[in-house]
Amino acid sequence: MKPHREFFAIDDSAWRAQEGYPPGFEVQVLADDLDPVTRRGSRTVLQRIAPGAEATGVLAHEECEEVFVWQGDLVAAGQRFEAPAYASRPGGVPHGPFSSEGGCLLLAVFYYADGP
Numbered sequence: 001m002k003p004h005r006e007f008f009a010i011d012d013s014a015w016r017a018q019e020g021y022p023p024g025f026e027v028q029v030l031a032d033d034l035d036p037v038t039r040r041g042s043r044t045v046l047q048r049i050a051p052g053a054e055a056t057g058v059l060a061h062e063e064c065e066e067v068f069v070w071q072g073d074l075v076a077a078g079q080r081f082e083a084p085a086y087a088s089r090p091g092g093v094p095h096g097p098f099s100s101e102g103g104c105l106l107l108a109v110f111y112y113a114d115g116p
Contacts, residue, residue: 002031002042010046024053034063034110042111049074049106054099063110065089072104 010028018025026048033041039062049072069085076087076098083104089095091113 024050047106049100051103
């Protein structure tokens with residue numbers, strides 16, 4: 001179970017390079033108990049993409065994903081979306097490539113739809 005955390009300030013120093021992505025993609029984990037072994041739990045993150053940053057690959061992962069474009073613009077699979085915008089993906093759905101023309105801030109939640 002995710003820990004209980006009342007409102008807290010987002011720490012600008014907590015941003016980290018997003019693993020597996022090129023420079024300009026950063027992530028900050030807000031809450032996490034996602035367990036791929038038991039296929040339970042969830043992870044809530046902020047993601048930001050710097051202006052002009054681009055990830056050219058297509059990816060898929062087992063967990064479901066919901067993404068809210070909070071600020072800026074996101075280019076996904078060649079289509080540009082401006083905030084506010086939302087996507088909901090079941091696990092295993094290929095998605096990408098991604099970029100941002102002016103930069104963006106995303107809120108993403110990952111979770112398993114079916115536990116054991």
